[in-house]
Amino acid sequence: MREDLLNIVKSFFRKNKRLPSYSEMLSLFGFSSKNSVFKIVRNWIKAGFLKKENSKLAPTTKFFSLPLLGFVRAGFPILAEENKNYLSLDEYLIENPEASFLLKVNGDSLAGIGIFEGDIVIIERKTNASPGDVVLAQIDKEWTLKILRKERGFGRTFLVAANPRYPPLYPRFELQIYGVVKAVIRKFN
Amino acid sequence: MREDLLNIVKSFFRKNKRLPSYSEMLSLFGFSSKNSVFKIVRNWIKAGFLKKENSKLAPTTKFFSLPLLGFVRAGFPILAEENKNYLSLDEYLIENPEASFLLKVNGDSLAGIGIFEGDIVIIERKTNASPGDVVLAQIDKEWTLKILRKERGFGRTFLVAANPRYPPLYPRFELQIYGVVKAVIRKFN
DNA sequence: TATTTTAGTAAACATTTGTTCACCTTGTCA
DNA sequence: TGACAAGGTGAACAAATGTTTACTAAAATA
Structure with missing residues (x-):
C-alpha cells in the first residue's frame, strides 16, 4: 500500500493545499513513468484515501483524518488497526x-465548565438559544460570554457564570443573544 | 470582491476537497466566459485567498480560516474588519x-485542568516529556492519561491526577511515556 | 459631462492533464 | 518449478486546462 508515498502526498x-498532479507525483516519488x-493512485482510491469524479482527483475525509482511539476500559486503549476510527478536526x-x-x-467566569482564559471557543452566529447553552450575548449593551438560564414558569432569561465568584446577571432592559458556543479548544504549551 | 462567489467556491x-476548475466555476457562477x-480568480489571488504556482491554483491558509476575535477588555469584542485575525483550526x-x-x-481524573469525560485530546507520539506535561503513559503496564511530575532533586518521575480524589501514582517498576497531550477539544450538545 | 476602470462575452491556443496499451521484471505462492 | 499478480517503464493520445487577445457594456470617478 506504499504508506510512505501516501505520506509524501x-x-x-x-x-500546497492541493494534490500534486500525476507528473508532479512522478518526480516526488522518483519514478519515471x-x-x-x-x-x-488507483490503489489509494480503492483504499478510500482519494476519490475521483469525472477524472478529477481529490482527497477524501479519511485523507485528512487522524486515527481516533478510545479506552476500552480503564487500562487499555484500542490500538488495533481494525478498530480505528478517523476524525477530521475541521x-x-x-x-x-x-x-x-x-x-x-x-x-x-466559565472555569467551572472547563473554559479558561486563553481558550478559543467556536461560536455560531444565531439569535436564539436554549437554556444551558453557553452564549455570546449583549446584556444591557455589555458584551459577555455566559451560560443562558431561564426562570421557572414563564420566566425571564438571564445569564450565569460557571464560577461561584460571579453573581447571576439579570438584564435591566434587554438581553440580546449573538451566538452560541459550539466547541472549545485549548492548546498546551 | 464578490464575497458571494467566494463562498460558492x-x-x-x-x-469536494478540491477547488473547482475554471470551467466548473463557469457553471457554478452562471457566467459564460x-x-x-x-x-x-485573479482578484482572489490578490486578496490572498488563493494562490498559484506554475499555473496551478490552490487555496491559502486564509481560505480555510475563521475570523478570530478577541475582547479588548471586559466589554467589547473586536469586530472591526481591520483587526480581524484568521485561524485555521487544523x-x-x-x-x-x-x-x-x-x-x-x-x-x-483530569477535571481540574479542564479535561473531562468525552473530550478529545490530541496526542503527539513521543517517549520523552517534561514535568507538567499531560502524558499518555504506561505505568507498570497499565495505560493512563495523567500529569507528569518529577520529585525534587534527582528525583523519580511519577504521575498525578488533576482531581483530589485520585492519589499520585508512583511506578513500581517502570513508567513508559507514549505521548504528550498537545490540545483538548470539546464539543457542546 | 467626459473619461477611465471594472466586469463581462467570445473565440483561439499551447500546454498539461489523466488514461490507455504493450511490454518488462520481480517476488509470491500453489 | 511454474504461474501469476504486482509494480514498474515508455510512448501515444484525446480531452480539458489555464491563458491570451480583442471587443462591449456598465459603473465609478473626475
Whole structure:
C-alpha cells in the first residue's frame, strides 16, 4: 500500500493545499513513468484515501483524518488497526462555517465548565438559544460570554457564570443573544 | 470582491476537497466566459485567498480560516474588519500530523485542568516529556492519561491526577511515556 | 459631462492533464 | 518449478486546462 508515498502526498497537500498532479507525483516519488503513478493512485482510491469524479482527483475525509482511539476500559486503549476510527478536526468542530467565528476567551467566569482564559471557543452566529447553552450575548449593551438560564414558569432569561465568584446577571432592559458556543479548544504549551 | 462567489467556491471545496476548475466555476457562477472567471480568480489571488504556482491554483491558509476575535477588555469584542485575525483550526491544533492521533477521554481524573469525560485530546507520539506535561503513559503496564511530575532533586518521575480524589501514582517498576497531550477539544450538545 | 476602470462575452491556443496499451521484471505462492 | 499478480517503464493520445487577445457594456470617478 506504499504508506510512505501516501505520506509524501499528504505533506505535499499540507504545504500546497492541493494534490500534486500525476507528473508532479512522478518526480516526488522518483519514478519515471506516469503509469506507475496511475496505478498507485488507483490503489489509494480503492483504499478510500482519494476519490475521483469525472477524472478529477481529490482527497477524501479519511485523507485528512487522524486515527481516533478510545479506552476500552480503564487500562487499555484500542490500538488495533481494525478498530480505528478517523476524525477530521475541521469537519468535526465546524458544522456551519459560514456562520461561525472564533473568540479568544478572557476571564475565568466559565472555569467551572472547563473554559479558561486563553481558550478559543467556536461560536455560531444565531439569535436564539436554549437554556444551558453557553452564549455570546449583549446584556444591557455589555458584551459577555455566559451560560443562558431561564426562570421557572414563564420566566425571564438571564445569564450565569460557571464560577461561584460571579453573581447571576439579570438584564435591566434587554438581553440580546449573538451566538452560541459550539466547541472549545485549548492548546498546551 | 464578490464575497458571494467566494463562498460558492468555499462550499465547493468543503464538499469536494478540491477547488473547482475554471470551467466548473463557469457553471457554478452562471457566467459564460472563462475569462470572467479568470479575472475574478485573479482578484482572489490578490486578496490572498488563493494562490498559484506554475499555473496551478490552490487555496491559502486564509481560505480555510475563521475570523478570530478577541475582547479588548471586559466589554467589547473586536469586530472591526481591520483587526480581524484568521485561524485555521487544523493547522493551529496539529503541528505534527504524522505523529499525532486523537484519544477520547474517559474518567474525570483530569477535571481540574479542564479535561473531562468525552473530550478529545490530541496526542503527539513521543517517549520523552517534561514535568507538567499531560502524558499518555504506561505505568507498570497499565495505560493512563495523567500529569507528569518529577520529585525534587534527582528525583523519580511519577504521575498525578488533576482531581483530589485520585492519589499520585508512583511506578513500581517502570513508567513508559507514549505521548504528550498537545490540545483538548470539546464539543457542546 | 467626459473619461477611465471594472466586469463581462467570445473565440483561439499551447500546454498539461489523466488514461490507455504493450511490454518488462520481480517476488509470491500453489 | 511454474504461474501469476504486482509494480514498474515508455510512448501515444484525446480531452480539458489555464491563458491570451480583442471587443462591449456598465459603473465609478473626475
